[in-house]
Amino acid sequence: MAAASATAREASPIAHSAAAAPVSLRGIGRAFASQGGSRQVLRDIDLEIAAGEIVAILGPSGCGKSTLLRIAGGLDRPTQGEALIDGEPVKPYDARSAVGFQEPRLLPWRTLASNVALGLPKSTPRAAGREQVARLLDLVGLADFAGHRPREVSGGMAQRTSLARALARNPAVLLLDEPFGALDALTRLKMQDLLLDVHAAEPATILLVTHDVDEALQLADRVILLGHEAGADGAPPATQGAVVVQTVIVPGHRPRDRGSAELAELRGRLLDGLGIDRHGAARGIETGTTIPHYPY
Amino acid sequence: MTDASRTTSTDERADAAANAVTSADRRFASPVTDGGLAVATAGPLGPSGVDRPAREASVPPASSGGRRRLVDRRWFVIVGGAIIPVALLLTWQLVSTSGLVPVSMLPSPEMVWLAAVDLAQRGLLGLYIAISTQRVFIGFAIGAVFGLVVGAIVGLSKLGDILLSPTLGAVRAVPSLAWIPLLILWFGIAEDSKIILIAIGAFFPVYTIVAAALRHVDRQLLEAGRAYGLRGIRLFTAVQLPAVVPSVISALRLALAQAWLFLVAAELIASSMGLGFLLLDSGQNGRIDRIFLAIILLAVLGKLTDALVGLFERWAVRKWA
Ligand SMILES: Nc1ncnc2c1ncn2[C@@H]1O[C@H](COP(=O)(O)OP(=O)(O)OP(=O)(O)O)[C@@H](O)[C@H]1O
Ligand SMILES: [Mg+2]
Secondary structure (H helix, E strand, C coil), X not given: XXXXXXXXXXHCCCCCCCCCCCEXXXXXXXXXXXXXXEEEEEEEEEEEECCCCEEEEECCCCCCHHHHHHHHCCCCCCCEEEEEECCEECCCCCCCEEEECCCCCCCCCCCXXXXXXXXXXXXXXXXXXXXXXXXXXXXXXCHHHCCCCHHHCCHHXXXXXXXXXXXXCCCCEEEEECCCCCCCHHHHHHHHHHHHHHHHHCCCEEEEECCCHHHHXXXXXXXXXXXXXXXXXXXXXCCCCEEEEEEEECCCCCCCCCCCHHHHHHHHHHHHHHHHCCHHHHHHHHHHHCCXXXXX | CHHHHHHHHHHHHHHHHHHHHHHHHHHHHCCCCCHHHHHHHHCCXXXXXXXXXXXXXXXXXXXCCCCCCHHHCHHHHHHHHHHHHHHHHHHHHHHHHHCCCCCCCCCCHHHHHHHHHHHHHCCHXXXXXXXXXXXXXXXXXXXXXXXXXXXXXHHHCHHHHHHHHHHXXXXXXXXXXXXXXXXXXXXCCCHHHHHHHHHHHHHHHHHHHHHHHHHCCCHHHHHHHHHCCCCHHHHHHHHHHHHHHHHHHHHHHHHHHHHHHHHHHHHHHCCCCCHHHHHHHHHHHCCHHHHHHHXXXXXXXXXXXXXXXXXXXXXXXXXXX
């Protein structure tokens, strides 16, 4: 434990710190225009996130997790409700937040180092910035690749670079969209620990989208499950749009024991919750099994 | 000697990389102290997470070791490119000396050379080359700069697109040679009309290609740039400009070819100097050797000026892309 907090202090790469800020999502809804009208993707999302809290967002693919994150970061506007950071409405491309996109989105003509440098706040002095970039690349295990171009590194390395770029911003609100999706199991664990170290040293409010229930339970104070409300008896949902179908407050302090029984129970609940939406898929599998068996 | 030093430095690099990986692992391993995970980090799986991608990516495909293919060797590129011109020259020599074709239709290479020497002695060869090249350069520069500016306005601003696109599309639809009578009436047959015509010819490829390229810059990268606080000119230099550099280069190449095309058109129609004039004059006097000379000079000059764009390309790509 002592070792871990020592690393945390060592990992503190940022000299000046933006204090974490609370995020409020109030009655958020988002509809996209589609052929013949509009399609509601999110509705009635209410979420109060305290400064420095880590909230994980789970949900089936396509339910609107990225959309919700983009709204919180001012990359997209809600069609209903409002998003606030620190009590003030989120502005377009709000400077108080930093986004780690679902795709790495690195500039192909820049080295990894100068891609990370893109994340530095504008006011950073040159020398301090360089030092900061080197430190972040080192933290994500890419010190030897500072001079490489994105096309010369693997997908997971690009994703780590993108994480470093978001961390370089040292934002009040950190919005991470499946930041560890492309990583192998071990690197993923290391990056989770890195994120917690950075968070311990420089608290930011973190909104983290993930597909991994264990990751959510390991990292978050609270896990939000997005999904569609099923109608009675598994009938198609009465209204369109994903809502918060479950909120789980994760007990204990980080780093959590990944093997604890309490977490296992929560894990079961969340997986069940994810299963609600898989009703349709399950039926699909049933019909799938009736495919005739060809005798060859 | 060079070999020895190269080996040492590679070894050193490999060592440094290995050290870096180990230290990275040590650092990563430290915070993970919980139960079963400690086993995973300490076990043989330890370094795999970091050093596997490292090995994959440490050798960029371009410099794939000592065995370079023939087509990647510099001397072969030069020799390979010269094969067809040399073969053409030989065939030309053979055909023209065999008497199969009368020299009034196909002069021998020697006759063309003598025509060049003759013109040079009268002081006309250098003059014609200089005046034609100068017209191309000035016209190209004006056309390309306008093309870049207007292309940027139309490609970057929706309003600019709405206001300018339809008009420019209509002007582009006018075959550029149709401007010649008008230009001569307005500006006479002096330099101005020729340079304006060449500028028109160079403008449209640059404008069209640059506007389209800017409109199609990857939206995701633009959004990332904006999300990281880039606006206006900083967004342009960081994202849009590098993204369109390759297109700008091809646009300039095309515009330069257009500039030579319009040069000849302009000089054929009204001039007293230049390679186009040489073509016209020789045609009227039946000097087929000079016609050949003018054509060869146009080919060589076109290729040389294109090589200049190639130099610019290397510089631009190093700087931005
Ligand atoms: N710009 C857009 N225009 C139209 N529809 C959109 C747009 N962006 C997102 N959508 C729709 O919104 C829905 C949710 O998309 P979103 O990217 O938020 O899903 P997600 O939960 O992040 O999924 P995944 O887990 O696969 O990343 C999708 O059905 C998608 O088609
Ligand atoms: Mg998504």
